[in-house]
């Protein structure tokens with residue numbers, strides 16, 4: 001597919017409009033996505049954002065663009081310091097644990113790696129030099145305690161992304177913590193002078209002994225890897241203010257250039273209809289769901305199957321439906337391998353043309369994945385009908401396989417399908433044993449056996465018709 005001929009449109013948060021996407025450099029896309037703050041295991045709300053960004057990148061690549069993708073690792077901020085102190089371990093040791101967990105999780109979810117994963121603590125010089133530029137240009141000032149603040153009234157476009165009205169800003173008031181609400185818009189900390197609460201977390205720099213604010217981290221790292229102006233910046237809608245608003249203020253004041261051309265933000269995730277929170281008991285990390293035996297690829301499918309700008313309600317029922325949708329695609333891919341029918345008299349070619357167009361049009365239209373998937377499943381149903389009737393010739397099936405394989409480069413849910421469907425050695429005995437344990441009411445034993453089977457790549461489910469099993473990737 002020719003990138004220059006693309007008809008991609010994205011909803012730009014900056015203009016609140018869908019805009020035709022044209023990258024700065026033809027055929028190349030430079031994109032920055034706010035990465036994890038490594039103070040805990042990432043939850044499914046985080047992964048909704050990361051999977052939306054993965055889908056976006058994969059679609060850009062499908063359309064022929066070469067994507068340079070930078071995702072930062074926030075390993076120094078208010079939350080990481082607090083967490084490491086609670087556990088009484090050095091900050092680097094604390095964040096390393098959650099950084100590795102993050103990389104394991106995205107691998108499990110089949111997320112394509114970014115080009116660069118810069119850590120904030122490796123880029124302190126870039127941050128202090130950016131702050132120095134802001135000081136030199138009069139956009140920043142030092143406060144009594146030695147911290148450096150951004151003077152929001154000096155930047156006339158402050159508020160343009162979040163549509164915060166400048167007159168509502170309490171100028172002169174200062175906020176030192178990284179997170180605050182729109183109503184509290186005020187001068188924010190670029191460099192935080194060391195305090196006893198920070199313990200032994202500090203850097204000695206020309207700005208004094210201290211540490212960076214969260215917002216300057218992303219400005220410094222994005223421009224370091226992608227240049228002063230780049231194409232796409234993503235994040236969750238809760239990042240619009242203050243994080244991304246402040247990134248714009250810092251970067252554009254320093255360079256005098258436009259910072260980002262397209263801002264894309266994904267909506268919130270709800271769980272069982274409510275805001276996800278530890279105290280309401282509807283909080284899931286990826287690891288929580290895997291422990292319950294759910295297939296990570298079904299989780300991937302579910303989290304990316306709703307349009308990114310729509311609120312998404314995660315339920316365990318929907319996750320079961322996602323399991324089935326993924327299985328339907330995998331079974332379809334398997335069936336195509338065995339097809340050797342009479343031929344469809346052009347019907348397959350016609351269906352292929354139609355689905356290619358419908359899927360492409362929907363995805364080009366601001367990544368409308370739910371419409372695209374609808375078109376894909378219509379196609380699967382119609383080809384299945386032809387397969388049932390023995391009307392799909394080997395060559396036609398190969399054409400369909402190639403098309404499905406191409407789409408799976410975008411969806412990332414089918415993978416290699418094995419033609420054989422036999423249980424690994426010893427699994428059958430374990431399934432039987434588990435059934436007996438259940439009959440005897442020994443749930444702990446039954447659960448332990450289920451986990452052992454899962455590790456072998458076998459998922460067992462108890463249905464009204466009895467025990468069913470299916471093969472998944474090994475855990």
Ligand SMILES: [Zn+2]
Nearest residue numbers: 034035218243
């Ligand atoms: Zn960020």
